[in-house]
């Protein structure tokens with residue numbers, strides 16, 4: 001696949017934004033699978049809840065677990081794009097955000113191959129980027145640019161965007177379509193900058209990544 005048409009050019013390298021990566025039927029199917037996830041499977045945090053599929057990433061190696069078939073088909077769909085180069089995605093983090101919830105500025109760090117792919121379902125969100133404080137200079141939390149993630153879209157982040165920037169989702173109930181959002185030209189819908197607000201609704205994201213260091217479960221018999 002030639003990604004050049006999907007590259008977001010108004011921000012540092014490299015962001016790819018593919019609208020309508022999945023169909024509405026696929027989105028509904030994902031949402032109904034997630035809705036049926038047993039409560040104990042979820043980890044409830046203060047500002048979102050999450051489920052790990054494929055294992056729990058760990059510095060000593062992720063004990064690999066099978067990804068359920070319904071979810072593996074979306075992992076395959078992303079793997080088939082060839083974005084992970086010689087690797088294959090083997091981990092999915094499902095996040096659920098209710099309106100007013102979000103995620104604090106962070107980098108995904110060394111446990112992952114440095115490429116992030118995210119499928120959004122259910123509703124939009126706005127992802128905000130701040131520069132990492134690598135030179136000792138404070139960045140004062142200044143948001144340098146933002147991306148509007150529409151439902152059914154795929155976002156791919158890599159290169160300097162992975163290493164030098166933190167990403168976050170503000171804990172707010174509605175988003176302003178400001179001129180710092182830099183992927184309007186690739187969005188499925190046409191948006192008018194400035195004068196309208198988009199109310200948040202529950203959003204599910206599937207963050208599909210490669211965890212390079214894995215191990216098989218060791219069974220001890222004594």
Ligand SMILES: O=C(O)CCC(=O)C(=O)O
Pocket residue numbers: 093095103108118167205207
């Ligand atoms: O929900 C998203 O789009 C972002 C998720 C994220 O940044 C993470 O789980 O590390």
